Amino acid sequence: MRKSALLAVCLLALAGWWPAQPAFAHxxxxxxxxxxxxxxxxxxxxxxxxFSENVQVVPGRSQVIGPDGKRISEGDPEITAEGLVIKVRPAERPLGTYLVSYRIISADSHPVSGAYTFSVGAPSENAPTAPVEEVAQSVQTATAVTKWLGYAGLSLALGPVLVLAxxxxxxLSRAGPVRLARGGLALIAAATLAGLWLQAPASSGAGLFDVAPAELRQxxxxxxxLTLSARLALLAIAAALVGRLRRAAGGRPALLLAALTAGILVTWPLxxxxAAGPQAWLLIVADTAHLAAMSVWLGGLVALAVFLLRRAETRELRLILPAWSRWAAFAVYWLVAAGAIQALxxxxxxxxxxxxTYGRLILLKTGLLAVVLAVAFVSRRLVQRGIAAATPARLRRAVGLELAITVLVLAASAVLVQTTTGRTVDVEAVAAQRSRGFVETLNSRLYAVQFEIFPATVGEYNTLHAFAYTPEGKPLKVLEWKVSVSLPAQGVEAIDAPVATVVDNQGLGAVTFPIAGDWQLSMTLRVSEIDQATVTTTVPVR
Structure with missing residues (x-):
């Protein structure tokens, strides 16, 4: 009965495909x-x-590995009229075997993966293997620390500049605020240089210090x-101008510093x-405003706590604190509004x-910010009632508490900017869930076979569709297919799965999985009267 059904399926397939070009399942x-x-x-x-049909790129899952084991592909592939194009940079050791691995989504939403090798000059003794695709943990941690230092530097630089202006x-002597502002600019510069270095191992998948000169040049x-280099140039100019800034001493240095500040701030969202999100221009503007508001608020608090609340007289504080309170309120409004736009x-x-994870980090950051705003409300009430100017130590304690909590807010922000955004859908996972199938490519000395089992669930109705190719990637005619599945862990012996050749290199059949488990699949392809080879894999069935 099963053979008759299989024959009927094959005849229907042949009738549907003849004389038209074969319509691939994936x-x-x-x-x-x-x-x-x-x-x-x-x-x-x-x-x-x-590929045989239109495909969709899975970000970060297609790459070229050089003979030295390092990833040499530049960014994600581009889909052009020629096909899927992966740009590569020269390898440190160009002679030897290269590995090309890919993971794409076919037009019918099925995930398809595969890999092959080619050589330059002569094959290597050992072919490279694909490294772990995630960025090394040490690089991720260092990047988060670098982001945090950059945000801290922004606050330390912008706050004193605002107070001086x-x-x-x-x-009072201006030496302290000027030194603090230049220290903040130096901290930003150090974080920027570290960011340039870390981008190399983040791209190649190597360790923290495994960086080649060619990777840095790239x-x-x-x-x-180029964007971070521009930031460094703007920081150098700003450091030279900070010492010339004086209150009511003319608008040219202040206006120039304001323009430089805007230029420095915009390098973060770029x-x-x-820059990669929808409505990019709106997100760039919102993120720039968010950073500016954060730096004005936190940097102003630092300048208050370190300098003004310790050195200014009561009559001076009665003028300064209300004005600062209005600026702080304005900054907080922009901080919340710009953050809400980005989150939405x-x-x-x-x-x-x-x-x-992105959403939960936003909730954490929002909770911490709510606590800071509650403390800030108390500080504002002290200013409005005139208590802060008379007893600055009390306000200084409240400001210190605000700053302590904002250290955690900046830490959450540093992690947040490295986390995949909530709107980014993992197309591979979605496609795999929709297809519920199993797709794999297996290689032997005679052939490479790419196959799919759909839906790969318990029962008799699992369709196997396979394609055979020569090691050079050309379609290979198969004379006989032998497929069986077994479950040794449960004592289930091999169960034959009849497969028929449909069109030269294509096989179509049915596979039965009586129970759930990790089934061992064995596939033997006979490609001539005497040549055949067997490949095996594990098929999870749930």
Whole structure:
């Protein structure tokens, strides 16, 4: 009965496909440049993969590994008329075997993965293996620390500059605020240099100090590197101008510093989530306003706690504190408004606020900010009632508490900017859930076989669709398919799965999984009267 049903399926498939071109159930790699298993005289500048149907890129899952084991692909692939194009940089050791691995989504939403090798000059003794695709933990931690230092530097630089420009008493020495502002600028510069360095191992997947000169050159010539280089230049100019800033001493230094500050601030969103998100221009403006408001508020608190509340006289504080309170309130309004705009766009859905790591970090940051605002409300009441000017020590304690909590807010922000946004859908996971199938590519000395089992669940109705290729990537005619599945852990012996050749290199059949478990699949392909090879894999069935 099963053989009759299988024959009927095959006849229907042949009737449907003849004389038209075969309609694939999922995308298959139909051509590649360089070809699979080929030996080329020089390293290519790009790798081109052509599939049997339109595909969608899975970010971060397609790469080229050089003979030294380092990732040499530049960013994610581009979909062009030629196919999927992966740009590569020259490897440190160009001679040897290269590994190309890909993970894409086919037009029918099925995830498809595969890999192949080619060589430059001659094959390596050992072919490279794909490294862990995630950024090394040491690099992630160092990047978070670098982000935190950059935010702290912004606050330490902008707060004293604002105080010097608007409220600094002429009788007091300006040396302290100027040193603090320049220290903040130096901290930003150090964080920027560290960011340039860390981008190299983050891109290659290597360790914290495993960075080659070519990788640094690549970072510096990228949009990321050029933006941070511009930030360093603006920081140097700002450091030279800070010492010339005086209250009511003319508008030219102040206006120039304001323009420099705006230029420095905008480099953060240009190298982060906002530039890559929807409504990029709105996100860039909102993030710049968010950073400016944060720096004015926190930096102003530092200047108050360290300088004015300790040195200014009561009559001076009666003029300074109300004016600062209005500026702080204005900064907080912008901080909350700009943050809300970013959260609404980057989260995408209300569910992402609770289900995604990005959303939970926003909730944590919001909770900490609420505590800070509660303390700030107490401080504002002290200023409005005139108590703060008469007893500055009391206000200084409240400001110190605000600053202590904002250290945690900045830490949450440093982690948040590295986290995948809530609106970003993992297309691979969604496609896998929708397809509920199993897709894999297996290789032997005679062939590479790419196959899918759908839906890979308990029962008789699991369709197996397979495609065979030569090691060079060309379609390979199969004379006989032998497929069986077993579950040794449960004592289930091999169960044959009849598969018939449909069109030359394509096999179609049915697989039965009586119970759930990790089934061992064995597939033997006979490609001539005497040549055959067997490949095996594990198929999880739930």
């Amino acid at each position: 995308a298959v790699l139909s051509a590649a440049s360089p070809q699979q298993g080929s030996v080329v005289p020089a390293a290519p500048e790009r790798v081109v993969l052509r 608007l409220w600094w008493p002429r009788r 970072v510096l010539s990228s949009d990321f590197g 190298t982060g989530h906002p 766009i980057q989260l995408g859905t209300l569910d992402a606020l609770f289900s995604s």
